[in-house]
Amino acid sequence: xxxxxILVVVPPARLDAAITDLSTLPGVEVHHVDPATGxxxxxxxxxxxxxxxxxxxxxxARPHVRLAEMVYHYFAPxxxxx
Amino acid sequence: MTSLxxxxxxxxxxxxxxxxxxxxxxxxxxxxQAKTAEAGWAWDKAVCRFCGTGCGIQVATAGGKIVATxxxxxxxxxxxxxxxxxxxxxxxxxxxxxxxxxxxxMKDGKFDKKGPFVPVSWQAAFDEMERQFRxxxxxxxPAGVAIIGSGQYTIQxxxxxxxxxxxGFRSNNIDPNARHCMASAxxxxxxxxxxxxxxxxxxxxxxxxSVVLWGANMAEAHPILWSRITDRRLAAKSTxxxxxxxxxxxxxxLADLEIVIAPSGDLAVQNYLARELLARNxxxxxxxxxxxxxxTGPTDIGxxxxxxxxxxxxxxxxxxxxxxENTLDEAEAIGQRRKAGEKVAQKSRxxxxxxxxxxxxxxxxxxxxxxxxxxxxxxxxxxxxxxEAFKAKLVALADLYADMKRNTMxxxxxxxxxxxxxxxxxxxxxxxxxxxxxxGTPGNGAFSLTGQPSACGTARExxxxxxxxxxxxxxxxxxxxxxxxKGWKLPPKTLNPKPGSDIMGILRDLEDGGVKFLWVxxxxxxxxxxxxxxxxxxxxxxxxxxxxxxxxxTLSGKVADLVLPAAMIYEKWGAYGNAERRTQMWxxxxxxxxxxxxxxxxxxxxxxxxRLADVWGEKPLPGLKDPxxxxxxxxxxxxxxKAMGYSPEQNLYEVLFATPENRKVAWPDPVAKGHGNATxxxxxxxxxxxxxxxxxxxQFGRGHHHDLAPFDLYFRDDVRGLRWPVVDGKETKYxxxxxxxxxxxxxxxxxxxGGAFKAIPTGTLDGVTDPKPVPLPGKAKIFxxxxxxxxxxxxxDYDLWLCTGRIxxxxxxxxxxxxxxxxxxxAPSAVLYMHPKDAEKRGLKRNDTAWIxxxxxxxxxxxxxxxxxxxxxxxVFAAFFDESLLVNKLVLDAVDPISRETDFKKxxxxxxxx
Ligand code: SF4
Numbered sequence: 001x002x003x004x005x006i007l008v009v010v011p012p013a014r015l016d017a018a019i020t021d022l023s024t025l026p027g028v029e030v031h032h033v034d035p036a037t038g039x040x041x042x043x044x045x046x047x048x049x050x051x052x053x054x055x056x057x058x059x060x061a062r063p064h065v066r067l068a069e070m071v072y073h074y075f076a077p078x079x080x081x082x
Numbered sequence: 083m084t085s086l087x088x089x090x091x092x093x094x095x096x097x098x099x100x101x102x103x104x105x106x107x108x109x110x111x112x113x114x115q116a117k118t119a120e121a122g123w124a125w126d127k128a129v130c131r132f133c134g135t136g137c138g139i140q141v142a143t144a145g146g147k148i149v150a151t152x153x154x155x156x157x158x159x160x161x162x163x164x165x166x167x168x169x170x171x172x173x174x175x176x177x178x179x180x181x182x183x184x185x186x187x188m189k190d191g192k193f194d195k196k197g198p199f200v201p202v203s204w205q206a207a208f209d210e211m212e213r214q215f216r217x218x219x220x221x222x223x224p225a226g227v228a229i230i231g232s233g234q235y236t237i238q239x240x241x242x243x244x245x246x247x248x249x250g251f252r253s254n255n256i257d258p259n260a261r262h263c264m265a266s267a268x269x270x271x272x273x274x275x276x277x278x279x280x281x282x283x284x285x286x287x288x289x290x291x292s293v294v295l296w297g298a299n300m301a302e303a304h305p306i307l308w309s310r311i312t313d314r315r316l317a318a319k320s321t322x323x324x325x326x327x328x329x330x331x332x333x334x335x336l337a338d339l340e341i342v343i344a345p346s347g348d349l350a351v352q353n354y355l356a357r358e359l360l361a362r363n364x365x366x367x368x369x370x371x372x373x374x375x376x377x378t379g380p381t382d383i384g385x386x387x388x389x390x391x392x393x394x395x396x397x398x399x400x401x402x403x404x405x406x407e408n409t410l411d412e413a414e415a416i417g418q419r420r421k422a423g424e425k426v427a428q429k430s431r432x433x434x435x436x437x438x439x440x441x442x443x444x445x446x447x448x449x450x451x452x453x454x455x456x457x458x459x460x461x462x463x464x465x466x467x468x469x470e471a472f473k474a475k476l477v478a479l480a481d482l483y484a485d486m487k488r489n490t491m492x493x494x495x496x497x498x499x500x501x502x503x504x505x506x507x508x509x510x511x512x513x514x515x516x517x518x519x520x521x522g523t524p525g526n527g528a529f530s531l532t533g534q535p536s537a538c539g540t541a542r543e544x545x546x547x548x549x550x551x552x553x554x555x556x557x558x559x560x561x562x563x564x565x566x567x568k569g570w571k572l573p574p575k576t577l578n579p580k581p582g583s584d585i586m587g588i589l590r591d592l593e594d595g596g597v598k599f600l601w602v603x604x605x606x607x608x609x610x611x612x613x614x615x616x617x618x619x620x621x622x623x624x625x626x627x628x629x630x631x632x633x634x635x636t637l638s639g640k641v642a643d644l645v646l647p648a649a650m651i652y653e654k655w656g657a658y659g660n661a662e663r664r665t666q667m668w669x670x671x672x673x674x675x676x677x678x679x680x681x682x683x684x685x686x687x688x689x690x691x692x693r694l695a696d697v698w699g700e701k702p703l704p705g706l707k708d709p710x711x712x713x714x715x716x717x718x719x720x721x722x723x724k725a726m727g728y729s730p731e732q733n734l735y736e737v738l739f740a741t742p743e744n745r746k747v748a749w750p751d752p753v754a755k756g757h758g759n760a761t762x763x764x765x766x767x768x769x770x771x772x773x774x775x776x777x778x779x780x781q782f783g784r785g786h787h788h789d790l791a792p793f794d795l796y797f798r799d800d801v802r803g804l805r806w807p808v809v810d811g812k813e814t815k816y817x818x819x820x821x822x823x824x825x826x827x828x829x830x831x832x833x834x835x836g837g838a839f840k841a842i843p844t845g846t847l848d849g850v851t852d853p854k855p856v857p858l859p860g861k862a863k864i865f866x867x868x869x870x871x872x873x874x875x876x877x878x879d880y881d882l883w884l885c886t887g888r889i890x891x892x893x894x895x896x897x898x899x900x901x902x903x904x905x906x907x908x909a910p911s912a913v914l915y916m917h918p919k920d921a922e923k924r925g926l927k928r929n930d931t932a933w934i935x936x937x938x939x940x941x942x943x944x945x946x947x948x949x950x951x952x953x954x955x956x957x958v959f960a961a962f963f964d965e966s967l968l969v970n971k972l973v974l975d976a977v978d979p980i981s982r983e984t985d986f987k988k989x990x991x992x993x994x995x996x
Binding site for chain 1: 092093099162169173309313
């Protein structure tokens with residue numbers, strides 16, 4: 001299991017639209033929101049590094065997203081990985 | 083807990099930790115839950131392995147494995163963020179194809195260059211290595227052996243490699259891959275300031291009103307710094323961002339002004355800017371008069387190619403011939419005040435770095451041709467942009483620079499450095515900032531960024547270059563050799579005064595049989611060096627022995643004779659230095675898999691196999707001409723060694739590394755807090771190798787402008803790296819500035835105290851008039867450097883420019899996590915960015931496969947006309963990372979003649995439908 005916590009920054013006015021939009025991405029859940037600054041923490045679940053990176057690239061490419069960078073990366077010790 | 087609830091639990095814990103790391107409000111209960119999820123994990127601070135930004139991270143281990151990483155909230159560089167490459171920091175250790183035992187080419191139980199790889203013991207690997215090294219060393223002397231090192235070396239690795247080669251084997255053939263990325267920046271620092279590395283710091287991003295990127299796609303190459311620029315741009319509305327580039331890239335998205343220039347157009351634009359500053363009287367004359375002088379150098383310096391066509395393919399010969407004589411085109415002729423069509427013998431190839439002082443009037447005369455019309459004509463990079471629109475952009479750029487009220491930061495990376503006139507174009511940026519008096523002060527400065535995590539800390543500061551010694555000293559300076567010999571306790575004249583081969587030189591030496599033993603460490607030169615077909619063939623077909631130490635199978639491993647499995651980043655103790663002089667260290671966190679060992683251990687074990695009698699006798703050194711040395715030979719220093727108390731039977735490990743002083747630095751050490759040490763364990767020793775060697779190395783810089791802190795200080799819980807010079811435990815933000823830099827005295831204001839090239843002749847734009855060196859203590863040099871045309875340009879046969887570079891998410895996915903595909907497999911996976919009209923003209927559309935061919939090679943790629951890199955007509959872009967497709971087969975191996983750094987950014991190709 002690979003989980004990453006990602007900081008996403010959007011214009012505060014677009015927060016609701018961004019939450020709805022980000023939640024449609026596979027493996028992505030929006031967890032914490034700071035309405036004042038437009039900052040969100042999303043958690044992405046993905047199979048391996050390639051998928052995690054592709055997922056983050058996809059988040060960066062969403063409308064309104066000014067910044068999306070990884071903050072926290074947890075990965076299951078065994079098993080997977082290309 | 084069921085796996086589903088466990089997963090939900092973990093997710094909310096990850097979210098809570100991430101939120102806390104970047105300072106988003108979270109409740110105590112949620113935080114407590116995150117703590118529970120992390121129960122039993124040990125967190126420790128470390129550094130990201132992947133770029134010169136130098137982000138701090140926290141690494142969690144449990145059960146002997148890394149289980150999580152996070153951005154370090156206390157790290158001033160990244161404040162809790164990591165970029166996409168951060169995904170690899172933990173994962174990189176656990177790829178399925180990690181190398182876990184030595185592999186040697188064998189046939190019938192013996193080494194055979196034509197044999198397949200067979201797993202062998204370390205003993206067998208070292209035995210063969212020793213045999214092969216001795217053979218090459220006996221036949222060719224110190225010039226016949228080489229190490230290609232890395233800007234990803236830890237400080238200690240670089241130090242051991244440099245000392246082993248230079249003091250032990252008396253060979254200067256050690257050069258890092260950093261030659262390919264930073265050498266031009268280094269040479270410019272030394273020529274302008276007399277000392278390497280930036281005066282500014284990242285903190286300036288938040289203080290800048292104008293941020294100008296010159297050949298630096300920071301959005302992709304330095305994402306965390308880019309996020310800081312983005313924040314600044316959005317927070318302070320008056321901030322302007324300019325992206326000067328040869329094609330539209332991701333950094334353009336944020337830019338207020340995007341200027342698409344032609345390759346080498348930067349040389350003309352910067353002279354136009356300087357001319358404008360003078361014309362508008364925007365020069366800070368007080369600063370310039372007190373702290374600067376004007377200088378220039380020769381222009382007939384060649385292009386760093388081979389001077390002979392002996393090894394060139396037929397198709398290469400026309401370009402290669404320009405190494406000795408070039409015909410000026412119109413733009414170059416105007417920029418150099420000469421006549422178009424003039425044939426210029428490249429007479430100053432051997433003295434490309436020579437320079438002399440000129441007057442302000444001469445400086446102005448040099449700039450005179452660089453009018454807006456001329457600069458725009460030379461530099462306009464998009465044929466579809468109207469000339470007037472382009473000119474307006476240059477004027478807008480000049481307006482920003484000339485505005486005395488705006489704090490101005492210029493940033494650059496490979497667009498400047500990987501340039502046939504890379505040193506010049508770096509120097510031109512200092513020219514602008516020095517004319518403005520805006521350098522090395524809060525929010526103002528010309529800032530050279532680095533690509534690799536320790537290009538600064540190791541390659542440059544330790545001096546793992548063919549011409550360098552620690553702390554900015556150089557091998558061909560007798561005083562520097564003397565200091566180093568004293569520091570290393572070597573007999574006088576042990577050190578070799580002749581600079582060795584740089585990275586392209588070493589590869590060329592393999593091709594012509596000059597180098598017969600090569601050890602590659604922490605890098606992949608057969609992938610990353612231009613004109614690759616030559617070197618791949620040389621590796622496999624010449625009589626030589628190539629050792630590659632790495633953690634994954636790379637292309638270089640594939641063409642080697644012996645592959646040594648290396649421990650990775652957090653499997654060893656280490657230290658890196660980033661682009662703002664910040665030295666950061668980490669403890670070993672976990673053990674390397676299988677038989678993988680640290681590079682330091684490999685070198686120390688190898689050193690044990692050579693006695694002083696083997697290396698410190700008289701050695702041939704063809705071409706050595708130095709008044710203090712016998713011609714063509716390094717003298718026997720064994721008698722002098724004996725007088726110093728050494729025995730010829732002592733080995734290099736004892737003499738150079740496990741010295742009585744170093745043995746006093748005991749392992750275990752409380753600073754380790756219970757962490758292991760793979761090097762010490764494998765050696766079976768009780769001295770703390772990494773600490774002892776760091777302290778030994780640091781002696782060279784302390785008191786000499788390069789002060790590093792004591793080893794233990796970097797591990798203190800509240801320290802997140804320190805920017806040198808660190809004097810009395812205090813780091814330095816701005817160099818050369820009174821009140822900031824401990825080396826600048828009260829009342830001086832500024833003092834550009836670097837000692838290199840600080841006494842130069844006097845002359846005019848056309849040459850030296852008085853050869854007597856005039857000392858220039860404390861001064862910086864404002865260089866006039868003219869426009870020079872790229873040596874290879876599109877013509878009727880090869881009608882497109884090719885630029886190569888990195889793309890964010892592909893960083894290292896090849897060399898770090900994937901198996902190496904067959905060498906000749908032409909899997910068309912890599913992408914060629916091109917303009918839709920250029921594609922259409924060739925019958926191509928998006929996702930078609932195309933042949934791309936230069937004078938040097940031919941590969942297949944997939945065409946993209948819409949990606950984030952939008953090419954102007956006439957130019958194509960390819961990423962060089964892809965192991966399945968060697969873009970470097972196409973690239974010209976011209977280098978900057980001063981810095982010897984390769985120009986990966988401009989050569990000519992043709993594209994046809996596959
Ligand atoms: S910006 Fe560089 S140092 Fe920072 S996380 Fe990304 S790769 Fe690592």
